Amino acid sequence: MLTLEKFEEASEIVKQVTNQTKLIYSDYLSEASGGKVYLKPENMQHTGAYKLRGAYYKISTLSEEARQKGLITASAGNHAQGVAYAAKKYGCKATIVMPTVTPLIKVNRTKSYGAEVILYGDVYDDACAYALELAEKHGYTFVHPFDDLDVATGQGTIAMEIVQELPTVDYILVPIGGGGLISGVATLAKMLNPKIKVIGVEPAEAASMTAALQAGEVVELESANTIADGTAVKAVGVQNLPYVQENVDDILLVEDDELIGAFLDMVENHKMIVENSGLLSVAALKQLECKGKKVVCILSGGNMDVITMSSIVQHGLIQRDRIFSVSVLLPDKPGELVSVAATIADEQGNVIKLEHNQFVSTNRNAAVELRITMEAFGTEHKHKILNALEKKGFRPKLISAKLY
Secondary structure: OHHHHHHHHHHHOOOOOOOOOOEEEEEHHHHOOEEEEEEEEEOOOOOOEOOOHHHHHHHHHHHHHHOOOOOOOOEHHHHHHHHHHHHHHHOOOOEEEEEOOOOHHHHHHHOOOOOEEEEOOHHHHHHHHHHHHHHHOOOOOOOOOOOOHHHHHHHHHHHHHHHOOOOHHHOOEEEEOOOHHHHHHHHHHHOOOOEEEEEEEEEEHOHHHHHHHHHOOOOOOOOOOOHHHHHOOOOOOOOOOHHHHOOOEEEEOHHHHHHHHHHHHHHHHHHOOOOOOHHHHHHHHHHHOOOOOEEEEEEEOOOOOOHHHHHHHHHHHHHHHOEEEEEEEEEEOHHHHHHHHHHHHHHEEEEEEEEEEEOOOOOOOOOOOEEEEEEEEEOOOHHHHHHHHHHOOOOOEOOOOOOO
């Protein structure tokens, strides 16, 4: 059972391993939403995510005998690092089963804390089934990433810190995967101040908590395909669901494309790297009517590998019309390319890639194709460039932009 006494105990215990993640006021998000938006940067923890809280508190409640049997868990990455780090602190062995699609940074970081890593299955649920099998076979103590009330208690300590720092908070936005974070945060927030509204946020393509609430019981999704890998969970925790039913005011769904935009916003306006799951709370602000209200967005983690980061940035720039490509047909004669380039330059466009195809027509004198990828300041600037090219008679045709 989640109790105030245990939350208070956990709050003191997790201080042994957590960084202070003071709230950060966001001018940018406040202006965009009309509210007063604060960020709770759990991406700045030792292990790059809030999961250390639940893992460490859970392990602190185990007997020495249970710890020395060796710990095992399944995780998409952040709980893995939390358990590995906590196990190292307690001097016990940890085995972590992770989905095969887990970002390399999470795998390597988990290994760096001394844990044995086994890659298995496509999603968390596959890895979890295998971890339970290994626990049964070898006698390991299983530390569930979310369907455990001690773990949820540890995660809920975030709410204690939020309310202590911002007693008049109106909304807390919380990412949802398996439900451990939101069950802990929502329950403690309501204990401290029943007027606080707790809003959960799920990826639209992995909305397992929404499905459970609609059904009145835990159900398993057929798939959980989302770029928010840390929250790609097919079925939420059985123990978490009653606390969510009782204490969570609403759940919002976010599409993957919205997470891409939120990533750019966070990098450009706050100079912070936040993983896609951690951005659910920020992306959901557009759906929340919070004018004049104090809102805290929990940034649950920041463990993102460089390749994923690069892909997100590229897609984000294209999505916001800051990079786009056009195709123009030109007669194959000297000076035509210079004329196109000069028109773009006059409008302050920046050409970053050119492709010249002489084989688009059997009559090269009539037409060769020039594909131009360029940088703009946004949608309005893009249309100014296109209009300028049109006026010069180049008849630009928008094509799919690629940077490789």
